[in-house]
Amino acid sequence: MSDTPASPPPDIDLPPVPDLELTVILTHSPGGQEHVFALVSRSGQLVESTLPDPAAAIAAVGRFGERIFFPEPGPPKLCTQQYGGPQVAVVTGTFNGRPVNSRFSLTDGCEIARWRALSPLLGGVAGSTGAI
Numbered sequence: 001m002s003d004t005p006a007s008p009p010p011d012i013d014l015p016p017v018p019d020l021e022l023t024v025i026l027t028h029s030p031g032g033q034e035h036v037f038a039l040v041s042r043s044g045q046l047v048e049s050t051l052p053d054p055a056a057a058i059a060a061v062g063r064f065g066e067r068i069f070f071p072e073p074g075p076p077k078l079c080t081q082q083y084g085g086p087q088v089a090v091v092t093g094t095f096n097g098r099p100v101n102s103r104f105s106l107t108d109g110c111e112i113a114r115w116r117a118l119s120p121l122l123g124g125v126a127g128s129t130g131a132i
Helices: 055-067 110-119
Strands: 018-025 035-040 046-050 085-093 098-106
Touching: 018 055, 035 055, 046 055, 055 085, 055 098, 055 110, 098 110
Parallel strands: none
Antiparallel strands: 018 035, 018 085, 035 046, 085 098
C-alpha cells in the first residue's frame, strides 16, 4: 500500500485557484464584538491570511465562490424554515478581479447551506459538511 495521496482522476475538472483579496467581518451576535480575518492569494500562492486554515478557505472559495458571490438570477428558492444562530459574516474584497460584497447569516436552510459551503472562510457551524 502506498502512502502517497491519490490524484483526482484526469476527467474531473477542478476549479482554478482564484486570485483573492478578501476581508471577513464576523459577529457572533447582534452588537457583538467583530472579528476580522483576511485572505489574500495571487497566482495560486497564499500571500496573506489570518484564518486558521487558509488552504481550506482558498479551496472552498475556489469551488463555491463564483456561484455564491455572483449568483445567477433564477426562480425563487424554497428554503427550510430553520434557524442556525445569530452569527453574521460580511465578505468584501475581490474574487478574480471582481468586487465582492456578500452577507452571510444562518437565518434559514438556504443561508445555512451557503455558510457551510464557505465554512473554512467564515467559520464552522455545527454539522458543517461544506456541501451545498
